[in-house]
Amino acid sequence: MDPLWELEHSVETKADLPFAWAYLSNVANWDDPPARFRLDEPFLSGSRGTTDAPGQPPRPWQLLNVKTPEGYTVQFALEGATLSFTWRFGRLPDGGTRLGQRVSLSGDNAPAFLRDIQQVFSSNLVPGMDRIARAIDQAYAATSQPR
Numbered sequence: 001m002d003p004l005w006e007l008e009h010s011v012e013t014k015a016d017l018p019f020a021w022a023y024l025s026n027v028a029n030w031d032d033p034p035a036r037f038r039l040d041e042p043f044l045s046g047s048r049g050t051t052d053a054p055g056q057p058p059r060p061w062q063l064l065n066v067k068t069p070e071g072y073t074v075q076f077a078l079e080g081a082t083l084s085f086t087w088r089f090g091r092l093p094d095g096g097t098r099l100g101q102r103v104s105l106s107g108d109n110a111p112a113f114l115r116d117i118q119q120v121f122s123s124n125l126v127p128g129m130d131r132i133a134r135a136i137d138q139a140y141a142a143t144s145q146p147r
Helices: 015-026 113-142
Strands: 005-013 035-039 047-051 059-067 071-079 079-089 097-105
Touching: 005 113, 015 079, 015 097, 015 113, 079 113, 097 113
Parallel strands: none
Antiparallel strands: 005 097, 035 047, 047 059, 059 071, 071 079, 079 097
């Protein structure tokens, strides 16, 4: 089904592709305060996780299309709709990594969620992706330092 709405953004990180993949396929590194993320299974297609946010019920999600180190999708089932976050990883000529994320809303009942989804992600996707790239760069620099 074609999405009713989608938004994409890409950032670059100095980290090489294996490091960027390892960093973002470790749910403990997902940082979107005040939300907390849990994955109780291996990082594989079909695995299920949960997002916990203060004052809200836990929100289950599922990993789909996990292709190491190319990308993955985190999919949330809504009432009659689906909210998906598709991540793509690409090697840059300088050895760094391009991270792309596409947020999409689809399904018969997607119009019921459209305004809220647009409000949240239209203003937060770019700064969130920039924050993720900085965090990966910091972690990469810390592992690249001579000991």
